[in-house]
Every structure is written in C-alpha cells, then in structure tokens.
Amino acid sequence: MATKRGALIIFEGLDRIGKTTQSKLLFEYLSNECGILCERLAFPDRSTQIGSLIDAYLQRKIEFNDHTIHLLFSANRWECIDSMRTKLLQGYTLIVDRYAYSGVAFSQAKGLDKLWCQSCDIGLLKPDLVLYFHREKQSNCLLYTGDERYETKQFQEKVEFYFEQFRSSSHQWKDINVINKDNTNMRDKESIQNEIRLYVKDCLEGIKTNHIEELWKEN
Ligand code: NYM
Ligand code: MG
Numbered sequence: 001m002a003t004k005r006g007a008l009i010i011f012e013g014l015d016r017i018g019k020t021t022q023s024k025l026l027f028e029y030l031s032n033e034c035g036i037l038c039e040r041l042a043f044p045d046r047s048t049q050i051g052s053l054i055d056a057y058l059q060r061k062i063e064f065n066d067h068t069i070h071l072l073f074s075a076n077r078w079e080c081i082d083s084m085r086t087k088l089l090q091g092y093t094l095i096v097d098r099y100a101y102s103g104v105a106f107s108q109a110k111g112l113d114k115l116w117c118q119s120c121d122i123g124l125l126k127p128d129l130v131l132y133f134h135r136e137k138q139s140n141c142l143l144y145t146g147d148e149r150y151e152t153k154q155f156q157e158k159v160e161f162y163f164e165q166f167r168s169s170s171h172q173w174k175d176i177n178v179i180n181k182d183n184t185n186m187r188d189k190e191s192i193q194n195e196i197r198l199y200v201k202d203c204l205e206g207i208k209t210n211h212i213e214e215l216w217k218e219n
Pocket of ligand 1: 058097106
C-alpha cells in the first residue's frame, strides 16, 4: 500500500502566546507516544540566507521597507515548500510555528493591503489544520513585550485585530483560547495540550487522499 501522507499543522497567533511550547509538546507526543513520523519547523526559518536577512531585520540590525520585508517572509516560505511537500508525501506530519497568516496579519498591521499581502503566498501548501492561539478580547493577560521588532503591546494589539479576521473562515481553522474561563490567568499547559491533541487526532483521521491543496486558491 502506498504511504499515506502526513498532515500540515500550523500554529498561529501573537508573539509569546505559547505556540512554541505547545508545538514542542505535540511533537514529543506524536513521535514518542503515538509513533507517528513528524517534524517541527518554524517560519521565519532563520537558518537560510533569506532567513538570516529576516533575522537581522527583526533584531533591528538592518532596514527594509514594509513591502520588501513582506516579500522576504513569503520567499522564506516558498524556498521550503519543495522539501515540505516531499516530507509530507513520505508520511511525515509537519508541525509548523507560523505561516502565511502571520505574514498577512503582521504586514496589515503596518498598513499594507490585505490582497496584496495574500497574493505572494497563493499556491503555497494548504494546511490541514490551523491552531490559532488567542485570548478573549477583554482579557488583559499576555501581550508581554520583547526585544525584537513588533514586540510591543501597541503593535501586537493591531496584529491581533487582523488575526481575528481570519478566524472561523474555514473548517481547518481552530481557536485555542489560552486564557482561563475567569479571564485572568493562562490555562495550564496540559489542558491546552489535550485540546490540541483532539483536533490533531481528527485532522489525521480526516486525511483521505495524498493530494495537497493549494493555499488561497479556489478549486
Ligand atoms: N512574522 C513572521 C512576520 O512579520 N511575517 C511572517 O510572515 C512571519 C512568518 O516575525 N514577531 C513576524 C512575527 C514575529 C517575528 O517570529 C518572528 P518568531 O515566531 O517570533 O520567530
Ligand atoms: Mg517572537
């Protein structure tokens, strides 16, 4: 029997909201406890030449105008898609920290046009599952600041506004509220991880053919 392809699973959301922690937990669970072939990757992939330019930009060592850096983020995804496709078809599930949704939301927060932002990512591999980490609007939790470009409360709030516009737009998109019901504290890691595992289980069971659709293209 031909190998069943793996799933493309994306973690999206603001900076420092717990995506990396949870994606690592999922990776360990799938590989060690379920014996499922999988790999973790992240965008930006700072290890490539394009990625090193992005890294320098984020650390404020070099400047690009807003359109140029947007295209570099997109190019950084395109340069990885052949190896991603190959891995998926070999049966690897890919757990990916950020994707084109971050590309659009962060650039829209700088005032760029949504359609222009989306256009350069049309035709990328379409995710089988997008786990969107968010907090309820009225919650004051999170929005820690950091040292990189974009990591200010004011900017993250703008990005959040644009991320919200992608919500519930497709059945692949699942919301993960990281704040407790009382809206004051972070949920514990285990409960978030358990919720994620349910979505992932459904997603893996739902893959019926090896065909991989294209992002943002009507079929
Ligand atoms: N970012 C990430 C973008 O602005 N556009 C993109 O296409 C992607 C993938 O890079 N603040 C931003 C979001 C983050 C920053 O990402 C670095 P990370 O996950 O913190 O390394
Ligand atoms: Mg960050």
